[in-house]
Structures are given as C-alpha cells and as structure tokens.
Amino acid sequence: MAVDIYWRIGMHGDQQSLRRPGNDRGDFALAGTPSITPGLRSGRDDEYRYVDHAAEVVRAAELSGFCGGLLPSFPFTEEPWTLSAALARETKTFRFMIAFQPGFLHPIQAARMSASLQRATGGRVVYNIISGGGGPAQLWWGDRVEHDDRYARTSEFLEVLKGAWRDKPFSYDGRFFQVEDAALPAPLAAQPSPEIYFSGSSPAAIDAAGRHADYYLSWLEPFESLREKFDSVRQACERIGRTPRFALRIDVMARKTEEAAWEEIRRGWEHLDPATLAQTAGQQSDSVGAARSRRLRPQATPEYRDLEVSPNVWSGFAHLRPGPAWGLVGSYEQVAERLDELMGLGADAFILAGNPHLEEAYRVGEEVLPLLRGRTSPSTNDNEAASTPPRQLTAV
Amino acid sequence: MSAEFLWTVPVRGDGRRARHDEWNRGDWHPGLPTSPAWVRDDRRGRSDPFEHILSVVKAAEHSGFDGLLVPYDTEGEESIIVASVAARATRWVRTVVEFSPSVTTPVYAAKFTATLQRVARGRLDWKIAVELDEAAAASVGDHVVGTDRFERAGEFLTIARAVWREQGFDFDGRYYAVDSGGLGEPLNMHEFPRVVLDGASPDALSFGAEHADIQLLDAADDGALDASLAELQRLARTAGRQVRAGLALPVIAREDESEAIDRAARLLEERGSGRRADLADLRLAAGLSTGFDRLGFASPVGLLGSYEQVEAAIDAYQRRGLEVFVLDGFPHTEEAYRIGQLLLPRLAALAAAVA
Numbered sequence: 001m002a003v004d005i006y007w008r009i010g011m012h013g014d015q016q017s018l019r020r021p022g023n024d025r026g027d028f029a030l031a032g033t034p035s036i037t038p039g040l041r042s043g044r045d046d047e048y049r050y051v052d053h054a055a056e057v058v059r060a061a062e063l064s065g066f067c068g069g070l071l072p073s074f075p076f077t078e079e080p081w082t083l084s085a086a087l088a089r090e091t092k093t094f095r096f097m098i099a100f101q102p103g104f105l106h107p108i109q110a111a112r113m114s115a116s117l118q119r120a121t122g123g124r125v126v127y128n129i130i131s132g133g134g135g136p137a138q139l140w141w142g143d144r145v146e147h148d149d150r151y152a153r154t155s156e157f158l159e160v161l162k163g164a165w166r167d168k169p170f171s172y173d174g175r176f177f178q179v180e181d182a183a184l185p186a187p188l189a190a191q192p193s194p195e196i197y198f199s200g201s202s203p204a205a206i207d208a209a210g211r212h213a214d215y216y217l218s219w220l221e222p223f224e225s226l227r228e229k230f231d232s233v234r235q236a237c238e239r240i241g242r243t244p245r246f247a248l249r250i251d252v253m254a255r256k257t258e259e260a261a262w263e264e265i266r267r268g269w270e271h272l273d274p275a276t277l278a279q280t281a282g283q284q285s286d287s288v289g290a291a292r293s294r295r296l297r298p299q300a301t302p303e304y305r306d307l308e309v310s311p312n313v314w315s316g317f318a319h320l321r322p323g324p325a326w327g328l329v330g331s332y333e334q335v336a337e338r339l340d341e342l343m344g345l346g347a348d349a350f351i352l353a354g355n356p357h358l359e360e361a362y363r364v365g366e367e368v369l370p371l372l373r374g375r376t377s378p379s380t381n382d383n384e385a386a387s388t389p390p391r392q393l394t395a396v
Numbered sequence: 397m398s399a400e401f402l403w404t405v406p407v408r409g410d411g412r413r414a415r416h417d418e419w420n421r422g423d424w425h426p427g428l429p430t431s432p433a434w435v436r437d438d439r440r441g442r443s444d445p446f447e448h449i450l451s452v453v454k455a456a457e458h459s460g461f462d463g464l465l466v467p468y469d470t471e472g473e474e475s476i477i478v479a480s481v482a483a484r485a486t487r488w489v490r491t492v493v494e495f496s497p498s499v500t501t502p503v504y505a506a507k508f509t510a511t512l513q514r515v516a517r518g519r520l521d522w523k524i525a526v527e528l529d530e531a532a533a534a535s536v537g538d539h540v541v542g543t544d545r546f547e548r549a550g551e552f553l554t555i556a557r558a559v560w561r562e563q564g565f566d567f568d569g570r571y572y573a574v575d576s577g578g579l580g581e582p583l584n585m586h587e588f589p590r591v592v593l594d595g596a597s598p599d600a601l602s603f604g605a606e607h608a609d610i611q612l613l614d615a616a617d618d619g620a621l622d623a624s625l626a627e628l629q630r631l632a633r634t635a636g637r638q639v640r641a642g643l644a645l646p647v648i649a650r651e652d653e654s655e656a657i658d659r660a661a662r663l664l665e666e667r668g669s670g671r672r673a674d675l676a677d678l679r680l681a682a683g684l685s686t687g688f689d690r691l692g693f694a695s696p697v698g699l700l701g702s703y704e705q706v707e708a709a710i711d712a713y714q715r716r717g718l719e720v721f722v723l724d725g726f727p728h729t730e731e732a733y734r735i736g737q738l739l740l741p742r743l744a745a746l747a748a749a750v751a
Contacts, residue, residue, distance in 0.1 A: 082511045086512075089446065104501055108535075109474075119423075141501065179536070180535060
C-alpha cells in the first residue's frame with residue numbers, strides 16, 4: 001500500500017522566507033517589497049500572472065518526488081478548479097488535490113467538472129472536501145447553513161456525486177439536493193471517481209466523513225492527541241463497516257542541521273512585536289480543528305523555543321506566515337523520523353508545505369523524502385521497532 | 397462597432413462523418429476503426445481527449461477568429477474545464493464559457509471567473525444558459541422552471557457583477573443571499589466578462605436588455621428578426637444600456653456553390669435524413685439555407701454556398717444590425733482553418749469598405 005506525499009501549492013502568493021513577513025511572489029505581492037511580480041522588467045503589465053508562478057511550484061513538486069499538491073481555496077485565493085484545468089497540460093504525474101466546499105457547486109456539476117478534468121489530466125484529480133470554518137468567511141461566500149447542517153449537506157453532496165457517477169440513471173430526493181434521472185455521459189462516467197481527503201474534527205464531521213472519505217485529513221497536533229483522534233475516527237467508521245486511512249497536513253522547516261532550522265525560526269521571530277505574538281489565528285472561526293489547536297497550544301510566550309511541545313513539533317508557524325500553527329522543525333533526519341513516527345501512529349498520507357513553496361519543495365523532496373523509512377514505532381516503544389519492516393515508498 | 401466572429405468548440409466528440417456515432421475524435425465514441433494492428437500506433441490503449449479540443453482551439457486562434465464558444469451541454473464535456481484549458485493555451489482569441497446558473501452560487505462563479513479571467517489575461521466572456529430544457533435541467537438537479545429562471549439568472553448576474561467590484565456587498569433575494577461579500581485585489585484586476593445571452597421571446601429580450609452585452613437572436617425565425625432586434629434596442633435604450641445582437645449559424649462553405657451542395661447532400665444521405673434533391677427546397681437565399689437540423693445542428697438555418705455567397709449572406713445580416721456571429725461546422729479543426737482563412741478575410745475587407 002503506497003504512502004502518498006503531497007506538497008501544498010500556495011494559492012494567494014508566497015513568502016520568500018519565514019525570516020520576513022510578506023507576500024512577494026506572483027501578482028499578489030505587496031508593492032514596494034523586493035519581489036517576483038508582474039512588470040518586473042519594464043514597469044508595465046507584462047501579463048505575468050499568479051498562474052505562471054503556481055505552474056513553477058507545481059513543476060518543483062512534480063520534479064522533487066511529490067505525487068501531487070493540495071490547492072487550497074479561500075475568499076482571497078485563486079480558485080482551484082480553473083487553476084488545475086489551466087495547469088493540466090503542463091504536468092505529467094502531478095495529482096491535483098482540489099479543496100472545495102460542497103455548498104459552492106451542485107454535486108452533479110462537481111461530478112461533471114471532475115470527470116472532464118480527469119479526462120484532461122489522465123486521471124489525476126483528488127478531492128479535499130472542506131466544510132467551512134463558519135463565521136464571516138462563510139457568510140462571504142453567501143453560505144448561511146450552520147455548522148452541523150453543513151456536514152449533513154456534505155453527506156448528501158457526496159451521495160449525489162458518487163451516485164450520479166455510478167448509477168445510470170440516478171435519482172435522489174434529499175434535504176439539500178434533488179435530482180431526476182441524472183447520468184454522466186458514458187465517456188465521463190468511465191473516468192475514475194477521485195479519491196476523497198476529508199477535513200473536519202467535530203462528531204458531525206466524523207459521521208459524514210466515515211461514509212465517504214478515503215482519507216481523513218487533519219492538521220498536525222501533539223502526537224497523543226492525534227492518536228486519540230485517529231482511534232475515535234476508527235471507532236466511528238467501524239460502526240458502518242469502513243476502515244479509514246489518515247492524512248496529515250504538516251508545515252516543515254527542515255535544514256541540514258537542527259541548529260540551522262531553529263536559526264531560521266529565530267530570525268523570523270525577531271520581526272514579531274509582542275502584540276502580534278498575543279494574537280491567535282482563526283479567532284472568528286467555529287472550526288473545531290482551530291479550537292482544538294488553540295486549546296492544545298501552550299500559553300503565548302515571547303520565546304519561540306517554548307512552543308516546541310515535543311521534539312521537533314512546533315506550534316508557532318502561524319506567527320511567521322498565514323496558515324495553521326503546527327509543524328515540524330529540525331534536521332532532515334529528525335523531520336524524516338517524526339514523519340516515520342506519524343506513520344507508526346497511523347498516518348497513510350501527508351500534505352507537506354514550506355515557505356517559499358517553490359524552493360522548499362525541491363529541498364524537502366530531495367533531502368527529506370529519501371530518508372523516510374516507513375511505519376516505525378516511537379522510540380519509547382521498543383516492542384514493535386525491531387519487528388516492523390520498513391515500508392517501501394513507491395518510486396516516482 | 398466591428399463585427400465579431402466566434403467558433404464553436406465541440407464538447408461531444410468530433411469527426412468528418414455526418415453521423416455523430418461515427419465521430420472518432422476526442423475519445424467520445426470508443427471502438428471505432430483505427431489502423432490495422434500491424435501498423436505501428438503508439439497511441440493504442442492511451443486516451444488524451446483534450447488534445448483534440450486543443451486542435452480546435454488552436455485552429456480558431458491561428459486562423460483569426462475573435463473568439464471561441466464553449467457550450468454548456470449536460471451530455472458533453474464540462475464547459476468550465478474546457479474553457480480553462482482553452483484560455484491557458486491561447487493568447488489572442490477570446491473564450492466564451494457557457495454555463496447554467498444552477499451549477500454554482502454567484503459568489504463562487506465570480507471567484508472562479510476571477511481566476512479564469514486572470515489565466516485568460518482579460519479574454520474571458522460569459523454565456524449564461526437561462527432557458528434549459530426542463531428534463532435536462534432536472535437531470536442536473538435544477539428545478540427552477542418557467543419565468544422563474546429569468547428571475548434567478550437576474551439575481552445571479554447582479555450578485556456576480558457586484559462582488560467583482562464592491563467590498564462589503566450585501567444581498568438578500570429569493571434565490572441567493574450574500575453578507576459582506578466582495579473580491580479583493582488582484583483577483584478583480586480585469587473587467588468582468590462580457591455576458592452573452594440568447595433568445596428572442598419577449599421575456600428573453602427583456603432580460604437581455606437588462607443583462608446582456610451580446611444577445612443572440614433566432615436565425616430560424618427570419619420574419620421576426622428585425623422586430624426582435626428593434627425591440628431589443630428599444631428596451632436597452634430605456635435601461636440605459638448598449639446591447640449588440642448576433643446569431644449562431646452553422647456553416648458549409650466551399651469554393652463554389654456546387655461543392656458546398658455536394659457536401660451537404662452527402663451528409664444528408666449519410667444520416668438518412670434527406671436527399672440531394674431536398675436542398676433546392678431548403679435554400680432560403682444565396683448562401684443561406686434551412687435544414688441544418690437534419691445534419692445534427694441545433695439551429696435549422698445556416699450558411700450554405702460559396703465563400704462569396706456566404707459572405708453576402710453575412711453582409712445581409714450585418715446590414716440588418718447583427719454584429720456577432722457564432723459559427724459552427726465539422727470537423728471542427730479543418731473547418732476552423734477553412735472559414736478562418738478563406739471567409740473571415742472577405743468579411744474583414746467588407747468591414748473596411750463600409751468604414
């Protein structure tokens with residue numbers, strides 16, 4: 001059973017270094033910073049757009065051994081369906097993991113778009129189903145459906161999407177969706193239905209995910225808390241006769257030595273003011289994942305190293321760049337060991353990321369992936385370590 | 397304003413035969429004959445349908461069309477994906493993506509359009525399919541019927557346009573609600589797409605006057621065409637807007653009329669939908685004929701004749717006030733080159749002479 005390791009493709013610009021806050025790649029870049037942006041040479045619009053930079057990040061991921069990339073979707077980002085279709089012909093093996101909320105597209109439309117994109121890419125579409133963080137961001141999209149209802153909608157959405165793909169004709173009379181005699185045209189129905197990476201931590205999410213997810217996707221958390229989460233999902237899935245696989249979205253700061261990695265963090269930390277340090281990311285979100293993250297993070301302190309909750313596991317990333325708080329910091333060997341440990345806990349796939357996304361794809365792909373040994377136990381558990389053979393990664 | 401010529405992208409396969417089930421391009425109908433097994437063919441077992449779509453897209457771009465129309469077809473390839481591939485592969489030709497309001501929310505439509513417009517570097521247009529056949533609509537989960545479809549499409553366009561330009565946009569309508577929406581920079585850096593609509597009924601004209609930049613009228617009802625156009629312009633003037641009118645027309649054009657007739661006759665016979673002798677009765681004027689629905693086109697009226705005759709037919713429409721022509725013909729690659737190289741320059745010369 002192969003382990004899938006994806007990279008993340010930034011969808012609203014990028015930051016050349018964690019040492020300095022900012023957005024300086026592609027045309028989301030802020031004015032006045034040293035940047036790679038449109039009009040670089042002439043000062044006029046040279047028609048360079050973010051898709052051109054995203055294409056290079058995708059190329060870096062494909063060249064460096066990642067099986068594909070996550071393309072996130074927020075109000076302020078590029079849109080992943082159209083961007084993936086635009087880059088379909090510029091890639092050979094790269095799998096497009098498209099983030100989307102079931103409320104935005106009708107499930108029949110999602111099925112049709114997916115099938116045509118499968119035809120355009122030769123079968124390289126993957127879903128990241130997200131159900132929304134609630135609060136102002138949700139209302140921005142025009143979505144007033146409440147948290148638990150959003151998961152109910154997600155569940156119906158997946159029933160209709162899979163039904164229309166599988167049955168001919170397909171009819172459905174649900175709370176959110178009703179279709180009569182839906183049928184994908186034969187050439188589209190013949191395409192494989194994409195794998196589903198499902199995000200969400202609440203009981204309702206686990207309920208909705210259990211029926212449909214191929215992978216249950218989570219941000220990084222302390223390992224014990226992840227173990228509990230995985231067990232809880234496994235139990236929920238057992239009740240409906242499914243065996244879930246797990247995926248983790250993890251930011252990585254890996255360097256040749258542990259010292260060099262922490263030095264990068266230290267330099268970034270120097271730019272922060274105390275008021276910024278006191279802020280927490282995702283305050284207005286009703287996402288259970290974000291609330292878990294805040295609960296688990298130690299009280300805010302000014303020392304960056306205090307946020308290292310266990311070896312190489314650091315909760316300060318949100319201070320240095322927009323995004324989740326948790327990630328891994330260490331030498332290439334240490335980061336690989338932590339990933340091995342996570343596989344031992346039950347992770348079957350990863351979505352890794354780093355800033356800048358282009359150069360860090362090359363670095364992590366070239367330096368960390370070859371050091372992976374596969375499912376091993378944590379070093380404190382001697383019983384399994386000797387007897388578990390290393391898992392083989394599939395060759396690219 | 398100068399005339400505009402668009403080519404139609406095929407989304408259900410393509411070919412040179414009359415019968416669509418013999419269309420062997422775009423990997424739509426499997427199992428059609430290829431070269432014998434003892435002839436080397438490294439494609440065997442591999443499918444790449446979008447190579448065919450790109451051949452049509454490139455043909456239209458290289459041969460000078462102003463734009464491409466990607467139709468919304470519930471039984472075909474999905475149009476937003478096709479349009480994205482086309483936009484990325486082209487530099488000059490515009491892409492008109494057609495879709496139904498039922499497929500997505502207006503905010504999400506604005507969102508994917510912002511990215512697509514950026515990929516297209518400003519060359520994207522919309523066509524909104526308002527009046528879908530009701531069974532087709534139900535099959536894609538759309539149960540809004542009758543004139544309600546115009547009301548929904550109106551809310552859809554209003555919201556999409558508003559969030560493109562404004563911040564903190566609120567809307568509370570019958571079909572949609574938005575709280576504090578709006579796209580940020582640089583997503584909205586380009587113009588909102590031009591909107592193409594179609595129909596010549598009173599409802600469609602009324603709706604078009606309020607929302608269309610281009611309204612495609614009905615070539616099949618020639619008697620009503622001038623009145624429809626006049627009504628459209630009157631309603632548009634009242635709304636303080638400018639709407640250009642156009643037609644969707646299939647085309648079979650050759651060096652001389654008899655060659656074009658030969659082609660049409662052969663297609664009729666292959667499909668079993670008529671005979672050569674029928675063509676004389678189907679002729680409406682030099683370069684214009686009915687009966688194209690018997691060849692598998694949606695529109696019964698189309699252009700049939702020599703390049704000179706077809707030029708004259710288009711000129712006649714232009715003199716009546718029509719400015720945008722969405723042309724269609726198969727096989728879509730070769731016919732794009734033919735029309736682009738041998739007909740469009742005549743029409744450009746016509747425009748230059750009139751100016």
